[in-house]
Amino acid sequence: MRRGHFEMLQPVCPGCHARGVSSALGLSVIEDERQGDILAGILGCADCGAEYPIIDGLPIIVPDVRRYVQDNLFYIMARTDLTPAVESLLGDASGPGSGMDSIRQHVSSYVWDHWADHDPQERGPAAGGALPGGVARAVISGLEMMAHDIPPGPVLDIGCGAGRSTVEIAQRTGRHVLGIDVSTPLARVSRRAAVDGKVDYARRRIGLVYDRRRFDLDIRRDLVDVWICDALALPFVSATFALAVGLNVLDCLADPGLGLAQMGRVLVPDGQALLSVPFDWTGHVTPVERWIGGHSQRGPHAGSAEAILELMLGEGPLSSGSLRREKPAREVPWHVRIHERSCMHYLAHLIVAQRAAGKMADTRALDVG
Numbered sequence: 001m002r003r004g005h006f007e008m009l010q011p012v013c014p015g016c017h018a019r020g021v022s023s024a025l026g027l028s029v030i031e032d033e034r035q036g037d038i039l040a041g042i043l044g045c046a047d048c049g050a051e052y053p054i055i056d057g058l059p060i061i062v063p064d065v066r067r068y069v070q071d072n073l074f075y076i077m078a079r080t081d082l083t084p085a086v087e088s089l090l091g092d093a094s095g096p097g098s099g100m101d102s103i104r105q106h107v108s109s110y111v112w113d114h115w116a117d118h119d120p121q122e123r124g125p126a127a128g129g130a131l132p133g134g135v136a137r138a139v140i141s142g143l144e145m146m147a148h149d150i151p152p153g154p155v156l157d158i159g160c161g162a163g164r165s166t167v168e169i170a171q172r173t174g175r176h177v178l179g180i181d182v183s184t185p186l187a188r189v190s191r192r193a194a195v196d197g198k199v200d201y202a203r204r205r206i207g208l209v210y211d212r213r214r215f216d217l218d219i220r221r222d223l224v225d226v227w228i229c230d231a232l233a234l235p236f237v238s239a240t241f242a243l244a245v246g247l248n249v250l251d252c253l254a255d256p257g258l259g260l261a262q263m264g265r266v267l268v269p270d271g272q273a274l275l276s277v278p279f280d281w282t283g284h285v286t287p288v289e290r291w292i293g294g295h296s297q298r299g300p301h302a303g304s305a306e307a308i309l310e311l312m313l314g315e316g317p318l319s320s321g322s323l324r325r326e327k328p329a330r331e332v333p334w335h336v337r338i339h340e341r342s343c344m345h346y347l348a349h350l351i352v353a354q355r356a357a358g359k360m361a362d363t364r365a366l367d368v369g
Contacts, residue, residue, distance in 0.1 A: 001059045002195070003036045005178055005225040008154065011235040013045035014063040022237050023047040025061070037195070057195070058187050060228045061235045074099055075184040084202075084212040091208050101208065103185050105338070107162075108204040111189055112337045114164035115199045119215050130335035130343040135161070138247050138332050138350060139168045142274040145352045147326050151268050153242030154178065158231050158263065159249030163190030163224075169245060170223040180229040191226040193217060204339045231259050239268045248334060248348055250277040255290050260312060261321030267355040273323055276348040278334060279305040306349060313353050323353040 006027070016023040028044035028051070043052040043059055052061050053069075055076060062068045069076065082090070094100040116122045116132035125131050150173065157166045160179030170177040179194060181187045193199050197217045202210035229235055231246070231253055244263045250256040263273055281291045288295050292312065293305030301307045306329070311318040313325040329351045336344040 001038045001054055001057055001227065002225040003033070003038060005176065006038075006059075008176060009178060009236060009240060011043075011059075011061055011227075012237055013048060013050055014061060014230070014233045014235045015050050016045060016048050017235065018063060018233065021047065025052065025235070056188060057191055058184075058226065058228050062182070062228065062230045063233045072184050075103065078185070080188065087202065087212075088208075088210065091210065096208065104202050104210060105204060106183075107185050107189060107201055108210065109336050109338065110162045110186060111199065111201040112203060113335060114162035115193060115217070116203075116337075118199070118217055119213055121213060121215075126335065126337045127341050127343040128345060130337060130345060132335070132337075133164070134332070134334040135165050135247055136168045138276050138334070138348065139165050139172070139245070139274070141330060141332055142245075142276070142350055142352060143172060145327055145330065145350070146272055146274075147352070148270070148272065148354065150175075150272055151242045151270055153268055153271070154240070155243040155245065156180065156234075156236075156241040156263075156266060158234075158244060158246040158259075159252060160190050160194075160226065161186050163194035163226065165245060165247055166190065166224050166226065167194050167217075167219050167221070169243075171220050173243070175223065175242070177224050179224065179226045180231070180234075181226070182228060182230055184228065187226055187228050194219075194224045194226055195221055197221050204337075206339050206341065232262060234262045234266050236266050238265050239271075240266050242268055242271050243274070244271070245274045247274070247276045248278060250275065250292065251279055251281050252285060254286055256286065256292055257290070257312060257320040260323055264320075264322035264355050267322075269355060269357040271355045272326075273353040273355070274351075275353065276332060276334075276350045277305075277309070278346040278348045280346065309349070309351070313351070322355045324356045326352045326354050 011025050013023040023045050025043040029042035032040040039057045041054040155175045155177040157179040160166045160181050166177050166179035200214045203213045204210050253259045293308045297303035312320040331347045332350045334346040334348045
């Protein structure tokens with residue numbers, strides 16, 4: 001955790017904030033700090049006594065830290081220094097469908113899209129002509145769509161994945177950018193790429209066969225940091241950020257309406273939001289009644305995801321807080337590489353919105369049926 005980002009953004013205790021109290025977090029323990037980068041320590045809340053660990057430079061600032069640690073202990077404790085041969089043997093031994101197999105596939109797909117266009121070993125497009133760097137192209141397209149200048153202030157990249165969008169935004173805007181994600185493995189990759197300028201991941205070839213890829217990045221790194229935070233409980237006071245970005249993240253949330261409201265809440269008046277969503281819902285992540293379209297085709301909107309999202313970003317009963325769409329949406333391609341013979345092709349719905357001046361975000365859970 002960069003000390004400069006911590007002091008600039010002044011995060012608050014998410015537990016206290018849920019009760020309507022903005023309690024600033026303090027650095028109660030620092031065990032390892034190098035050139036202003038805190039690698040190990042504890043953030044503490046003086047009001048409620050809650051503690052939030054800093055592990056490998058990643059502060060974990062979520063409402064229920066104990067539950068998060070219990071659910072993610074395998075990933076928090078996982079070694080990152082295994083040699084390729086030993087990692088391969090462990091992958092074979094754990095087998096398909098194991099926790100190790102699932103997370104290696106997940107990381108492989110995300111890192112390929114975010115950084116494979118910087119990989120000197122990458123040769124041509126993936127299966128079906130898919131090209132890496134889709135998340136970067138979405139950032140570029142979204143910034144081009146913005147009708148107004150971004151107000152002064154930092155940027156929040158929600159669901160930053162492997163970190164490419166965080167870096168791309170910083171390089172193109174010159175702003176300080178904070179990338180957040182709730183996935184420990186992806187946050188680790190993101191921090192190493194965005195802060196240290198190094199990519200090191202297992203790229204899936206086929207089945208349980210993965211090839212270790214390591215390369216350095218020639219990028220600007222002084223403006224970025226990566227934290228582990230919950231998009232539904234952002235640990236910041238209102239009006240902290242000038243721009244909020246959420247690329248392909250709404251359909252990864254348990255409550256997308258609450259996510260939109262939280263995004264609007266932390267924006268300054270007239271601050272802007274950049275969103276993309278492929279509407280690729282799964283019931284074990286988002287309850288069906290929280291999906292933005294994709295069901296209830298007997299209703300007035302015939303299950304149209306685009307029409308319902310339009311209403312959520314406008315006035316009326318389905319409005320999700322203070323964000324208002326600015327310009328017509330664009331459709332941008334997004335590729336998820338599975339292995340050397342398989343790739344999923346999406347069209348993501350790209351939208352630019354603005355926090356309406358004078359509008360306060362309603363962060364209650366919303367039904368968007």
